[in-house]
Amino acid sequence: MEAGTLAPGDRMPSVRTLMERHQVSLSTALQTCRHLEAQGILEARPRSGYFVRTPARASLVPVDEPRPWVPDLKQYVGINQRVSSILARGLQANVKVNLAVAHGAPSLYPVNELRQATLRALRENPLLYGTPPPGGGEARFRSAIARRALEARMNINPDEIVVTHGCIEAINLALRAVASAGDVVAVESPTYYALLQTLESMGMRALEIPTSPQTGISLEALQLASETYDNIKAVIVVPHFQNPLGSVMPDSHKAQLVRWAESRGIAIIEDDTYSALGDDGNIPAAIRSWDTMGNVIHCASLHKTLAPGMRLGWIAGGKWQGRVEMLKYAQTRPNEALAQIAMGEFMDSPRYDRHLRRLRTQLREHRAAMAEAIATHFPAGTRLTLPAGGLSLWVEMPGSVSSEQLFDAALAKGIRVAPGSLFSNSSRYDHFLRINGGQPFTRDVEKSVRVLATEVLRLLDTTG
Amino acid sequence: MEAGTLAPGDRMPSVRTLMERHQVSLSTALQTCRHLEAQGILEARPRSGYFVRTPARASLVPVDEPRPWVPDLKQYVGINQRVSSILARGLQANVKVNLAVAHGAPSLYPVNELRQATLRALRENPLLYGTPPPGGGEARFRSAIARRALEARMNINPDEIVVTHGCIEAINLALRAVASAGDVVAVESPTYYALLQTLESMGMRALEIPTSPQTGISLEALQLASETYDNIKAVIVVPHFQNPLGSVMPDSHKAQLVRWAESRGIAIIEDDTYSALGDDGNIPAAIRSWDTMGNVIHCASLHKTLAPGMRLGWIAGGKWQGRVEMLKYAQTRPNEALAQIAMGEFMDSPRYDRHLRRLRTQLREHRAAMAEAIATHFPAGTRLTLPAGGLSLWVEMPGSVSSEQLFDAALAKGIRVAPGSLFSNSSRYDHFLRINGGQPFTRDVEKSVRVLATEVLRLLDTTG
Numbered sequence: 001m002e003a004g005t006l007a008p009g010d011r012m013p014s015v016r017t018l019m020e021r022h023q024v025s026l027s028t029a030l031q032t033c034r035h036l037e038a039q040g041i042l043e044a045r046p047r048s049g050y051f052v053r054t055p056a057r058a059s060l061v062p063v064d065e066p067r068p069w070v071p072d073l074k075q076y077v078g079i080n081q082r083v084s085s086i087l088a089r090g091l092q093a094n095v096k097v098n099l100a101v102a103h104g105a106p107s108l109y110p111v112n113e114l115r116q117a118t119l120r121a122l123r124e125n126p127l128l129y130g131t132p133p134p135g136g137g138e139a140r141f142r143s144a145i146a147r148r149a150l151e152a153r154m155n156i157n158p159d160e161i162v163v164t165h166g167c168i169e170a171i172n173l174a175l176r177a178v179a180s181a182g183d184v185v186a187v188e189s190p191t192y193y194a195l196l197q198t199l200e201s202m203g204m205r206a207l208e209i210p211t212s213p214q215t216g217i218s219l220e221a222l223q224l225a226s227e228t229y230d231n232i233k234a235v236i237v238v239p240h241f242q243n244p245l246g247s248v249m250p251d252s253h254k255a256q257l258v259r260w261a262e263s264r265g266i267a268i269i270e271d272d273t274y275s276a277l278g279d280d281g282n283i284p285a286a287i288r289s290w291d292t293m294g295n296v297i298h299c300a301s302l303h304k305t306l307a308p309g310m311r312l313g314w315i316a317g318g319k320w321q322g323r324v325e326m327l328k329y330a331q332t333r334p335n336e337a338l339a340q341i342a343m344g345e346f347m348d349s350p351r352y353d354r355h356l357r358r359l360r361t362q363l364r365e366h367r368a369a370m371a372e373a374i375a376t377h378f379p380a381g382t383r384l385t386l387p388a389g390g391l392s393l394w395v396e397m398p399g400s401v402s403s404e405q406l407f408d409a410a411l412a413k414g415i416r417v418a419p420g421s422l423f424s425n426s427s428r429y430d431h432f433l434r435i436n437g438g439q440p441f442t443r444d445v446e447k448s449v450r451v452l453a454t455e456v457l458r459l460l461d462t463t464g
Numbered sequence: 465m466e467a468g469t470l471a472p473g474d475r476m477p478s479v480r481t482l483m484e485r486h487q488v489s490l491s492t493a494l495q496t497c498r499h500l501e502a503q504g505i506l507e508a509r510p511r512s513g514y515f516v517r518t519p520a521r522a523s524l525v526p527v528d529e530p531r532p533w534v535p536d537l538k539q540y541v542g543i544n545q546r547v548s549s550i551l552a553r554g555l556q557a558n559v560k561v562n563l564a565v566a567h568g569a570p571s572l573y574p575v576n577e578l579r580q581a582t583l584r585a586l587r588e589n590p591l592l593y594g595t596p597p598p599g600g601g602e603a604r605f606r607s608a609i610a611r612r613a614l615e616a617r618m619n620i621n622p623d624e625i626v627v628t629h630g631c632i633e634a635i636n637l638a639l640r641a642v643a644s645a646g647d648v649v650a651v652e653s654p655t656y657y658a659l660l661q662t663l664e665s666m667g668m669r670a671l672e673i674p675t676s677p678q679t680g681i682s683l684e685a686l687q688l689a690s691e692t693y694d695n696i697k698a699v700i701v702v703p704h705f706q707n708p709l710g711s712v713m714p715d716s717h718k719a720q721l722v723r724w725a726e727s728r729g730i731a732i733i734e735d736d737t738y739s740a741l742g743d744d745g746n747i748p749a750a751i752r753s754w755d756t757m758g759n760v761i762h763c764a765s766l767h768k769t770l771a772p773g774m775r776l777g778w779i780a781g782g783k784w785q786g787r788v789e790m791l792k793y794a795q796t797r798p799n800e801a802l803a804q805i806a807m808g809e810f811m812d813s814p815r816y817d818r819h820l821r822r823l824r825t826q827l828r829e830h831r832a833a834m835a836e837a838i839a840t841h842f843p844a845g846t847r848l849t850l851p852a853g854g855l856s857l858w859v860e861m862p863g864s865v866s867s868e869q870l871f872d873a874a875l876a877k878g879i880r881v882a883p884g885s886l887f888s889n890s891s892r893y894d895h896f897l898r899i900n901g902g903q904p905f906t907r908d909v910e911k912s913v914r915v916l917a918t919e920v921l922r923l924l925d926t927t928g
Contacts, residue, residue, distance in 0.1 A: 080790050087793075091599070106594025114593045115586050118802075122579050129578045129773040130570025135555070165629060165796040172795055180667065181645050197794040203644065309593040311800050326544050329551075330661040331636050332629040332796060336775050338582075339800065 001041060001052055008058075012042055012050035039365070039441075040372040056375035057368065062385040063245075063396050066189070066210035066218070071225040073184065073205050079196040079425055086404075086422060089411060096414035097448040102192075102243055102391050103308040104438035108362055110346065110355045114307055117342035125341065133337040136325070137163030137314070141344035145314055148347060152275055153289035154298065160316045162328050163335045167273050167301035168194055170315035171236070172202075173327045174297040177320040178267040179204055179233035186225060186235040186266075188217050190394075190423035190432070192243045195236055195271075206425055207232065213385040213394065216242060216249035219256055226264055234267040240284050241274035244394045244423055244434040246387025248278075251285060258290040267320075268296045273313075276305045276356055278389035279364045294319030302343065304391060305356065310339045360389075362440075367393065369441035370449070377453035379460060391438040397431045401459045406433065409455045415448045465505060465516055472522075476506055476514035503829070503905075504836040520839035521832065526849040527709075527860050530653070530674035530682070535689040537648065537669050543660040543889055550868075550886060553875060560878035561912040566656075566707055566855050567772040568902035572826055574810065574819045578771055581806035589805065597801040600789065601627030601778070605808035609778055612811060616739060617753035618762065624780045626792050627799045631737050631765035632658050634779035635700070636666075637791045638761040641784040642731040643668055643697035650689060650699040650730075652681050654858075654887035654896070656707045659700055659735075670889055671696065677849040677858065680706060680713035683720055690728055698731040704748050705738035708858045708887055708898040710851025712742075715749060722754040731784075732760045737777075740769045740820055742853035743828045758783030766807065768855060769823065774803045824853070826904075831857065833905035834913070841917035843924060855902040861895045865923045870897065873919045879912045 006012070013021070018029040033050050036042040043053040090100065122128065136142070142158040149156045164170040171194070179185060181203030187195055189208035199206045207229060210221045217237050226232055237257070239249040249257075261268045270287045278284065288296040297320060301313035312335070317324030328334075346352055370393055371386045381398025397403070403419035410417055420432025439445060470476070477485070482493040497514050500506040507517040554564065586592065600606070606622040613620045628634040635658070643649060645667030651659055653672035663670045671693060674685045681701050690696055701721070703713040713721075725732045734751045742748065752760040761784060765777035776799070781788030792798075810816055834857055835850045845862025861867070867883035874881055884896025903909060 080794070084786070084790055087599075101596075103596065106591040109594040111591055111594045115590070118586060119583065122582060126579070127570040127575055127773075129771040130573040130575040132565075132567065132767075132772045133775070135551075165799075168794070169796045176665070194794065197790075201640070201791055201794045303596075307593040308596045309591075309801065311597070311797065322548070326548055326661075327665055330544070330632070330658065330665045332633045333775065335629075336800075336803065337773065338802070 006052050008052050008054035010052045011048075012052060014049055039369055040376070055372055057371040057386060060371065060375045060386065061383045063213045063383045063394060065212050065214070068210055068218070068221060071186075071207050071209055071221060071228065073207055073229070079193065080200050083193050083197055083422060086407065086419065089408070090416050093411045093416070094414055095411070095416045097444055098416045099436045099445075099448065100416040100418040100434070101436050101438075102434070103304050104359065104363065104391060105440055106308075107440065108359055108438065109307055110351065111307075113351055113355075114310075114342055114346055117345045118338060120345070121338055121341040125337070128337060133334045135329070135334050137161060137335060138337050138340035138344060140348070141340035144344045144347035149286075151283040152272065152286040154286050156298075156316050160321060162315050162317065162324055163340060164313040164315055164328065165311045165332060165335060166303050166313040167271055167299050168198070168313070169332065170299035170301070170313045171195065171269065171271060172198055173315055173324050173331065174269045174299055174317070175199070175202060175204065175234065176327050177297065177317060177323045178269070183233040184229050184231050186222060186232050188237060188242060189426075190244055190420065190429050191236075192238065193422040196425060208424060208426065209235075211242070211245060211247065213245045213247050215253060216247040217257075219253060219260065223260070226266070232266050234269050235261060236269040236271065237287065238271045238274070239287050240272060241277055241387060241390030243274070243390070244392050244418075246385065246390050246392060246394060248284065248388065249287075254285070254287045255290045258287060258296065262293055262295050269299065270296055271299050273301045273304055274390045277360060277363060277391065279360060280388070281357065281360055288316070288318075291318065297324070305359065306343065306346070310343065312339055312343055363389070363391065363438055366439060366441055367437035370435060370437050370445075373441070373446055373449040374435070377450050379453070379457050391436065393435040393437045395433045395435055397433065397456055399431070399460050401431050401456055403430055403433055405459055406452070406455055409459065410452055413451050413455070415451060417452065470516050472516050472518035474516045475512075476516060478513055503833055504840070519836055521835040521850060524835065524839045524850065525847045527677045527847045527858060529676050529678070532674055532682070532685060535650075535671050535673055535685060535692065537671055537693070543657065543886075544664050547657050547661055547886055550871065550883065553872070554880050557875045557880070558878055559875070559880045561908055562880045563900045563909075563912065564880040564882040564898070565900050565902075566898070567768050568823070568827065568855060569904055570772075571904065572823055572902065573771055574815065575771075577815055577819075578774075578806055578810055581809045582802060584809065585802055585805040589801070592801060597798045599793070599798050601625060601799060602801050602804035602808060604812070605804035608808045608811035613750075615747040616736065616750040618750050620762075620780050624785060626779050626781070626789055627804060628777040628779055628792065629775045629796060629799060630767050630777040631735055631763050632662070632777070633796065634763035634765070634777045635659065635733065635735060636662055637779055637788050637795065638733045638763055638781070639663070639666060639668065639698065640791050641761065641781060641787045642733070647697040648693050648695050650686060650696050652701060652706060653890075654708055654884065654893050655700075656702065657886040660889060672888060672890065673699075675706070675709060675711065677709045677711050679717060680711040681721075683717060683724065687724070690730070696730050698733050699725060700733040700735065701751065702735045702738070703751050704736060705741055705851060705854030707738070707854070708856050708882075710849065710854050710856060710858060712748065712852065713751075718749070718751045719754045722751060722760065726757055726759050733763065734760055735763050737765045737768055738854045741824060741827060741855065743824060744852070745821065745824055752780070752782075755782070761788070769820065770807065770810070774807065776803055776807055827853070827855065827902060830903060830905055831901035834899060834901050834909075837905070837910055837913040838899070838917075841914050843917065843921050855900065857899045857901045859897045859899055861897065861920055863895070863924050865895050865920055867894055867897055869923055870916070870919055873923065874916055877915050877919070879915060881916065
């Protein structure tokens with residue numbers, strides 16, 4: 001079916017044929033068909049057998065390209081208060097299905113292998129807890145990161161890698177390295193709310209740039225913005241499988257962005273946390289790989305790809321390297337060694353690539369199943385671009401359904417989603433949702449999508 | 465000897481008497497005498513036996529009380545550059561004896577017990593690495609912290625405890641909660657260089673307040689400073705076994721400081737990392753215990769008392785609690801759970817108090833031995849206040865010996881010290897050293913003190 005040999009509407013070979021052709025038992029053949037049925041790939045017709053189904057998601061209308069707007073500065077809209085309030089409401093409720101997160105289910109991660117590596121690290125380093133961790137990070141871990149960075153066409157010296165507490169600390173350090181309170185920083189719109197929070201907490205001003213669900217930040221809009229505001233100090237971009245859009249910048253855009261920012265004296269802060277999560281298994285080239293002047297600060301995290309329970313991120317500071325190192329030292333001192341040692345061992349082993357292959361397959365399946373359910377149950381007018389990688393689905397609800405109203409209604413039913421209002425200082429995405437695409441599509445998850453759909457319909461009726 | 469039954473000059477009972485009186489073997493009795501001799505407590509006189517020695521450190525002149533100065537603002541003196549340069553020189557050199565650190569030797573910490581607790585935590589939480597850590601911190605660890613805080617007379621709800629990456633992150637958060645770039649923050653003088661770095665990295669201005677080696681920050685000078693500068697937003701104090709002085713604020717000073725700061729609308733940031741390290745085993749009352757208005761932000765770390773290899777600190781934000789929580793979330797997200805679970809278990813067990821008793825005894829011995837060696841070998845005019853707890857010795861060198869010149873000379877001989885110039889934005893402590901008092905007084909350490917003393921003498925001759 002993936003190869004196109006069987007098209008929608010075609011009849012599936014009979015169970016008996018499958019048994020003979022693939023030398024499998026009746027129960028295996030049946031299980032396979034039922035699994036494909038559950039995923040919405042096959043449909044059973046009474047007394048006729050299985051047929052290839054036209055997936056409902058094929059008819060999904062993608063999210064619109066952003067209508068161009070003139071980037072404007074909303075200085076302080078209280079995104080922190082908004083985020084804090086949403087988080088607090090989420091924590092107080094009795095959540096049964098959490099679709100608000102942006103990481104995979106625990107079962108998707110190599111938890112046992114990392115535990116084993118941790119046990120070995122503890123055995124081999126008896127004085128570990130008695131000794132302050134090494135400056136910058138643990139040597140083997142930094143080497144592993146540097147070796148993996150080659151896959152994204154980055155040539156980084158291990159010494160240049162500063163290990164941080166997740167990508168969020170890396171972004172904090174990058175911003176502090178290049179900008180101060182009052183400065184303007186261009187961000188994608190919509191963007192990960194952590195970025196808006198961090199900017200607000202530092203008194204910096206976020207300038208939201210229209211961003212395509214397909215190709216990422218609009219370079220034309222960025223140019224326009226820089227003509228209006230001459231104090232833009234940096235632009236933060238998530239080039240691959242952007243959170244929440246799932247967009248991927250084409251290589252030509254990355255090259256163009258590097259040249260443009262360089263000529264304007266604007267720093268690029270690249271958050272490349274999702275690049276290993278593409279369905280095709282290719283690691284896209286980092287923006288930094290086009291940079292020859294040290295104008296790109298590269299930030300990343302292993303939080304989404306390897307271990308949500310470890311807070312391991314890193315930063316390579318380009319021409320601000322010295323300042324980044326100083327700021328890291330003054331902000332939190334070097335990271336603990338234990339997780340780094342364990343992760344360094346894992347990344348050096350073939351288990352790392354094996355894990356990533358498995359993770360990508362699972363994410364593709366989970367994402368497709370979630371999109372399928374949304375396409376099936378959500379009311380007409382719902383829009384969704386199915387990304388080719390990553391962890392999130394960005395859903396545009398029809399009419400003027402308020403994502404925060406939906407958030408509260410869903411929470412009352414034990415379901416948590418991330419309302420679109422978190423992803424901008426404006427009200428532009430108030431009728432959007434970010435839905436997690438990283439968890440197994442269980443019956444509970446399926447039911448929660450149906451409940452969400454009902455609530456969307458209800459709100460649609462109420463608001464007209 | 466400690467009880468005063470045997471005074472300096474008295475003859476020690478003979479080895480034979482010791483064997484009979486204490487029912488020990490000849491070798492044990494001899495070993496004990498040799499141990500006491502090595503510590504400088506006994507001296508052997510040929511053919512006469514052992515005599516109680518007058519410790520050289522008894523004749524040490526304490527560091528002067530600070531001559532009062534009018535607190536002045538040195539806005540930017542580049543302490544970061546100074547610290548970075550000193551650190552870089554230290555890292556490049558082949559250091560054999562490191563007297564620059566402010567933590568104990570690895571052997572002083574319960575490394576095996578914490579490893580065992582970590583193994584249990586990994587066994588009992590198989591999905592740990594697959595799940596993001598809980599917001600604010602791990603429940604049992606926060607409860608253990610809250611229970612231990614009672615010993616310092618603080619009644620803190622576990623929910624109010626935000627776990628941080630060491631005390632340094634706590635201080636960062638506290639400062640960001642109460643002040644902005646350009647604001648003035650009063651600090652002790654001399655003070656831990658991390659504070660000066662953090663202030664400089666945030667564009668805040670450190671106002672150095674005269675601080676007594678005995679009783680800590682001068683409240684009179686603080687009052688004077690507040691009359692000159694009306695934009696002091698906070699005062700940071702280390703009330704117990706201050707780094708580097710070792711001073712301890714009397715309770716009356718703490719109470720007075722709380723009232724004064726409250727009336728002036730100035731926040732108190734208390735760094736109470738060393739309070740468990742008093743020789744007498746009493747936990748002194750925290751400044752926060754006098755606070756009823758939420759005007760004291762309490763910060764602490766387990767880095768010095770329990771595990772230099774874990775980056776575990778915490779903060780209780782008083783009336784800025786909401787802002788502290790938001791800043792922590794935006795800066796690094798919640799800490800990893802593993803170390804917290806292990807430490808929570810350890811702190812709940814009797815092993816915690818056992819460890820602290822042993823640690824205090826060892827620190828007292830190591831500190832005394834180090835002071836003894838300095839008193840014996842350093843040239844006349846050297847001053848040193850022997851603190852009643854903590855990890856550091858603050859040594860004033862005679863004449864105008866430059867601590868940075870000594871730093872470089874010592875480094876060339878494989879010895880690292882912390883030059884006094886790190887502890888102020890002024891040149892006030894350029895002829896001071898901070899010497900670690902937390903490591904076993906081995907032959908190598910003893911030799912290094914003699915080498916240091918020789919270098920001090922040499923520099924004294926050179927500079928007059």
